[in-house]
Amino acid sequence: MAGIFKIGRDACLRDAARHKSTPPAQDRTQSLARKLRLSFLTLQRGNAVLDALRPAHWRERQQHLAWRVTSITAHAINISSLLPLQKVVRLLILLNALFAG
Numbered sequence: 338m339a340g341i342f343k344i345g346r347d348a349c350l351r352d353a354a355r356h357k358s359t360p361p362a363q364d365r366t367q368s369l370a371r372k373l374r375l376s377f378l379t380l381q382r383g384n385a386v387l388d389a390l391r392p393a394h395w396r397e398r399q400q401h402l403a404w405r406v407t408s409i410t411a412h413a414i415n416i417s418s419l420l421p422l423q424k425v426v427r428l429l430i431l432l433n434a435l436f437a438g
Contacts, residue, residue, distance in 0.1 A: 402436055405436070
């Protein structure tokens with residue numbers, strides 16, 4: 338996400354330098370918001386293209402891993418009444434680190 342904001346900020350700074358004057362704050366804000374929206378849409382399209390290019394077995398594996406994480410998290414919540422809260426939090430952090438890759 339930080340990259341999107343940097344792209345928008347850099348574009349806004351380029352526009353300001355190109356016009357050799359600082360546009361009013363509202364114009365800068367609107368311009369930045371428009372550029373951030375475009376950057377986000379471009380990022381979404383890029384991710385969609387990459388997903389389409391990935392092999393089907395890769396997508397199935399990702400879906401299976403997501404299901405496993407959801408399932409394990411549900412079990413961790415179910416056993417939370419049996420374990421102290423601190424141990425449940427540690428377990429969730431460990432699972433997150435394990436499946437985050």
